Amino acid sequence: MFSSTRSKLIISFLGVTLLVGTVSLLVGGQLLYNAVLSEANTRVRLDLNSAREIYQNRIKGVDASLNITTLGPGFRAALGRRDVAELLRRLRRLAQSANLDFAGIVTNQGKTLCRIGPHSIPAETAQIPNPMAALALKRGDAISGTVVLSDDFLDAENPELAGRARIQLLPTPRAAPRPDKEETTGMTLGAAVPVFEDGDILGVLYGGVLLNRSQEIVDRVRDTVFQQETYRGRSIGTATIFLGDIRISTNVFTPDGKRAIGTRVSSEVKGRVLDEGKNWMDRAFVVSDWYITAYEPIEDILGERVGMLYVGVLEAKYVDVRRKALSIFILLTLAGIALAIGLGYLLEDKIMEPVRRLIGASAQVSQGNLSPEIGPISRNEVGILQKTFTEMLNSLRERDRRQKAESEIRLLQSEKQASIGKLAAGVAHEINNPLTGVLTFTHMLLRRKDLGDDVHSDLQKIAHATERVRKIVKGLLDFSRQTKLDPEPVDVNRLVRSAISLVENQALVRGIRLIFEPAEELPMLTLDRAQFESVLLNLILNALDATETGDTVTLSTGISVSTNHVSHKGLEIAVTDTGCGIPPENLDNLFDPFFTTKEVGQGTGLGLAVSYGIVERHGGTIRVQSEVGRGSTFTIWLPIGELSGQK
Amino acid sequence: MNILVVDDDTIVLDSCRLVLEAEGFDVHSVPSADAALETMENQDFDLLLVDVKMPEHDGMYLMQEIKKRWPEIPIVVMSGYPTPETIADGVNMGAAKFIAKPFTPDELLEIVRQVIGKEEGLETEKSSRN
Numbered sequence: 091m092f093s094s095t096r097s098k099l100i101i102s103f104l105g106v107t108l109l110v111g112t113v114s115l116l117v118g119g120q121l122l123y124n125a126v127l128s129e130a131n132t133r134v135r136l137d138l139n140s141a142r143e144i145y146q147n148r149i150k151g152v153d154a155s156l157n158i159t160t161l162g163p164g165f166r167a168a169l170g171r172r173d174v175a176e177l178l179r180r181l182r183r184l185a186q187s188a189n190l191d192f193a194g195i196v197t198n199q200g201k202t203l204c205r206i207g208p209h210s211i212p213a214e215t216a217q218i219p220n221p222m223a224a225l226a227l228k229r230g231d232a233i234s235g236t237v238v239l240s241d242d243f244l245d246a247e248n249p250e251l252a253g254r255a256r257i258q259l260l261p262t263p264r265a266a267p268r269p270d271k272e273e274t275t276g277m278t279l280g281a282a283v284p285v286f287e288d289g290d291i292l293g294v295l296y297g298g299v300l301l302n303r304s305q306e307i308v309d310r311v312r313d314t315v316f317q318q319e320t321y322r323g324r325s326i327g328t329a330t331i332f333l334g335d336i337r338i339s340t341n342v343f344t345p346d347g348k349r350a351i352g353t354r355v356s357s358e359v360k361g362r363v364l365d366e367g368k369n370w371m372d373r374a375f376v377v378s379d380w381y382i383t384a385y386e387p388i389e390d391i392l393g394e395r396v397g398m399l400y401v402g403v404l405e406a407k408y409v410d411v412r413r414k415a416l417s418i419f420i421l422l423t424l425a426g427i428a429l430a431i432g433l434g435y436l437l438e439d440k441i442m443e444p445v446r447r448l449i450g451a452s453a454q455v456s457q458g459n460l461s462p463e464i465g466p467i468s469r470n471e472v473g474i475l476q477k478t479f480t481e482m483l484n485s486l487r488e489r490d491r492r493q494k495a496e497s498e499i500r501l502l503q504s505e506k507q508a509s510i511g512k513l514a515a516g517v518a519h520e521i522n523n524p525l526t527g528v529l530t531f532t533h534m535l536l537r538r539k540d541l542g543d544d545v546h547s548d549l550q551k552i553a554h555a556t557e558r559v560r561k562i563v564k565g566l567l568d569f570s571r572q573t574k575l576d577p578e579p580v581d582v583n584r585l586v587r588s589a590i591s592l593v594e595n596q597a598l599v600r601g602i603r604l605i606f607e608p609a610e611e612l613p614m615l616t617l618d619r620a621q622f623e624s625v626l627l628n629l630i631l632n633a634l635d636a637t638e639t640g641d642t643v644t645l646s647t648g649i650s651v652s653t654n655h656v657s658h659k660g661l662e663i664a665v666t667d668t669g670c671g672i673p674p675e676n677l678d679n680l681f682d683p684f685f686t687t688k689e690v691g692q693g694t695g696l697g698l699a700v701s702y703g704i705v706e707r708h709g710g711t712i713r714v715q716s717e718v719g720r721g722s723t724f725t726i727w728l729p730i731g732e733l734s735g736q737k
Numbered sequence: 738m739n740i741l742v743v744d745d746d747t748i749v750l751d752s753c754r755l756v757l758e759a760e761g762f763d764v765h766s767v768p769s770a771d772a773a774l775e776t777m778e779n780q781d782f783d784l785l786l787v788d789v790k791m792p793e794h795d796g797m798y799l800m801q802e803i804k805k806r807w808p809e810i811p812i813v814v815m816s817g818y819p820t821p822e823t824i825a826d827g828v829n830m831g832a833a834k835f836i837a838k839p840f841t842p843d844e845l846l847e848i849v850r851q852v853i854g855k856e857e858g859l860e861t862e863k864s865s866r867n
Contacts, residue, residue: 515818519790522817523746525839530752533842534759560839567818 096438103430111423118419123412130382130408131371137401138369138384141311141329145279145388145399148299148307153234153281155188156295160285169195169285169292174204174211181206185297191278192247193297196223203293207248218246223294225391226282230291234281235391237298238333241274244300251276255302257338257352264375266335266357273352277301277333277397301331302338303351311401312341321407328381331388332398335360342377342402350377355385355398363387363398373405380405444472448479460487514566521563528556565696575618575707582615582661582728583608586645589626593634601639604630607646612661613730617708625701629665629724632697636669636722643667650727659730660710666723672716680714738853739781742766743773743799744788744815749838753786756842757849770794774802782810784853787832789816789823800830811852 168176194205245252255276280298308329316327330340335355342350363385370385381402388397451462597604633643644666679685681702686695716722742753750766789796814827819837
C-alpha cells in the first residue's frame with residue numbers, strides 16, 4: 091500500500107507539513123513565550139518601581155504632616171507649656187488628618203510625654219524606649235522611614251495596634267524553616283521630628299502607620315499600577331510587603347480566598363533578597379501559583395534589611411498566551427495535514443489518471459486490442475509518454491496490418507499452389523499418354539523417306555510443338571510435386587558460386603556482367619541443395635532474360651532480420667539486375683503459376699511459382715523490389731538457427 | 738526377342754508396338770496386369786514394359802507377381818507421373834529401368850537396348866561359367 095504513488099505523495103506532503111508544524115511549535119512557541127516573558131519581566135520591573143514610589147510617598151506623607159504640625163506656633167507654645175491636654179487635642183487632629191496609627195511626643199529627656207491612644211499619659215514606670223525619637227534626638231534632626239517596632243511599644247501606644255501586628259505564621263511550601271509560630275513585631279512607616287526653641291530641643295513629635303494587616307499601600311499599587319486587571323476572576327497584578335519573610339500586607343490570596351497574610355516567601359527568594367540584599371526578577375512560586383515577580387529589600391531607618399517589597403503578575407496569563415499560540419500552531423498543522431492528504435489525493439489523481447489509463451491501455455494492447463482509449467493528451471511529461479505510446483500503437487497497427495496482408499497473400503499463394511498442383515498432377519498424367527502417341531507416331535513418320543519435303547517439314551513442326559507441350563507438362567509436374575526436402579548443411583556462398591558457374595557462359599555470350607558480393611562468415615544453413623540450386627538458377631536466368639547487353643546482374647549474401655519477426659535473424663540472398671524492371675501491376679501476380687511476361691514459348695510461367703514453393707518449404711520468403719527501367723531485386727530470406735525445411 | 742507391353746491406354750500400346758516392331762522385336766501387348774499374367778503363363782518373354790497406373794491391379798502389383806514367378810525377366814517401368822517416389826518404388830520392386838512418358842522412339846529404344854544388352858551380358862557370363 092505504501093508503495094503506491096498516492097501514498098508516497100501524501101506521505102511526502104505529510105512529512106513536510108509535520109516538519110514545518112513541529113518546528114513552528116517548538117521554535118515559534120519558545121520564541122513567542124520568551125518574548126512575552128521578557129515583556130512581562132520588563133513590566134514587573136517597572137511595576138516594582140511604581141510600587142516603591144507609592145511606598146516612599148506614604149513615608150513622605152507621614153514625614154510632611156509631622157513637620158507641618160511642629161511648625162505651628164500654637165503647638166510649639168503648648169509644648170513649651172507642657173500643656174498635655176492641648177497637645178493631645180492637636181495630636182489627635184493630626185492623626186486623623188494624616189491617617190496615622192500612632193502619634194506622640196517625647197521630651198528632650200527621651201520620656202514619652204503624651205500619645206494618642208488609651209494610655210495617653212504614661213506613668214513614669216511604664217516608659218517604653220522610642221527608637222524613632224531616640225534617633226531624632228541623637229541626630230538632632232528629623233528622621234523618617236521604615237521602622238520595626240516591638241509588640242511592647244505597640245501595646246503601649248495602643249493595644250489594638252499590638253493585636254493587629256500579631257500574625258500567626260501559616261505553613262507555606264518552599265519557605266525556609268522557622269522555629270517560631272507567631273510574629274508579634276510591627277512594621278511601620280514612621281517619622282520623628284524634633285521641635286527646637288532657641289536652639290534647644292523642646293521635644294520630639296513622632297508618628298506613623300502600622301503596615302501589618304494594612305492593605306492601603308498594596309491595594310493602591312494594585313489599583314493604580316495594574317488597574318484592577320483580572321484573569322479568570324483573579325487580579326493579575328499583586329503586591330506584598332514582607333516583614334522578614336512573612337507576608338504582613340498583601341493582595342495575594344490563598345486558594346480559599348483569604349489574603350495570604352502569615353504565609354512566607356520561598357527560601358530561594360529569601361536567600362537572595364533578604365540575605366544577599368539583591369533584587370529578584372524571575373518567575374517565582376507565590377503561595378499557590380506561579381508569578382512573574384520582582385522583589386526588592388526594604389531597609390529601615392538604621393539601614394538594616396527588615397523586609398521586602400514585592401510585585402508580581404500571574405504567569406498563567408502568559409502561559410495562556412503560549413498555550414493559545416501552540417493551540418493555533420497545532421490547529422494549523424492539523425489543517426496542513428488535512429490539506430496535505432487532500433492535495434496529495436487530488437494531485438495523485440490528476441497526475442496518475444493518464445498514467446492509469448496508459449496502464450489500462452497497455453493491458454488491452456497485450457490482450458490484442460491495438461486501438462485502446464488512452465484519454466486526452468496531458469500537457470506535461472506524461473503527455474510525451476502518451477504521444478510516444480500512441481506512436482508505438484500506430485506502428486504496431488501498421489505492422490499488424492502489413493503482417494495480415496502478407497500472411498493473406500501467402501495463404502492465397504499456398505492455396506493456389508495446392509489446387510493448381512493437384513490439377514497439374516492429374517492433367518499431366520492424362521496428357522502424357524496421348525503425348526507419347528503423338529511423339530511416337532510423328533517421329534516414326536519422320537523416319538520415312540518416301541514422304542515429300544513439305545510433309546517432312548510439317549511433321550518437324552508437329553514434333554517441335556509436341557516437345558513444347560512436353561516441356562510445359564514437365565514444368566507442371568515439377569510445380570505440383572510436393573517432394574520431400576533432402577536437407578543437408580550447405581555453405582550458401584559456395585552454393586551461389588556453383589549456380590553462377592552454371593550460367594557464366596550464357597552471361598558471357600550475351601555480354602552481361604555477372605557479379606557476386608558474398609558476405610563474410612555466414613553460418614551454414616540446412617537446405618535441400620539441389621532444389622535450392624534450381625531456385626538460384628531460376629532467379630539468375632530470369633535476371634539475365636530481363637537485361638540487355640552491357641547490363642549487370644549482381645548476387646549478394648548477408649545477414650538481416652525477418653520482415654515479420656524482428657527478433658528472427660536470417661540470411662539473405664539478393665539477385666539484382668539493372669534490366670527493364672517489372673510494372674507494378676505485374677508484381678502481385680509474379681509468383682502465380684503460368685504467369686509469364688516472356689514471349690510465347692520462352693517461358694512456362696512456372697519458374698517463380700516453383701521457386702516460391704521451395705523457399706517457403708524452407709521456412710523462408712522471397713520478396714521483390716522493382717522499378718520500371720531501373721531494374722529489379724529478388725531477395726530470398728532464410729531463417730538461421732532452426733533446421734530449415736521442416737515443412 | 739519377345740517383349741510384353743502392359744498398359745491400359747491403347748495409344749501407348751500402339752506406340753510401343755510400332756517402334757519396337759520396326760526394330761525387329763516380337764511385341765505382345767495387353768491392357769491389364771491380369772491379362773499380362775495370363776499371357777505369361779503361356780508364353781516366354783525376354784522383356785516387360787509395364788505402366789504403373791492402371792485400373793484394378795496396377796504395375797506395382799504386376800511386378801511383385803512377376804518377381805515371384807519369373808524373377809529373371811527384366812522389367813522396364815513406364816510412368817506419366819515420374820516423381821522421384823515413383824521411380825524409387827519401381828527400382829525397389831526390381832525394375833531394371835524407368836522411362837518417363839512421353840518419350841520419343843529413340844529414347845524408348847535406347848532404354849530397351851540398355852536393358853537387353855545388360856541381360857545378354859549376364860547371359861554370356863552365365864554360359865561362360867557353365
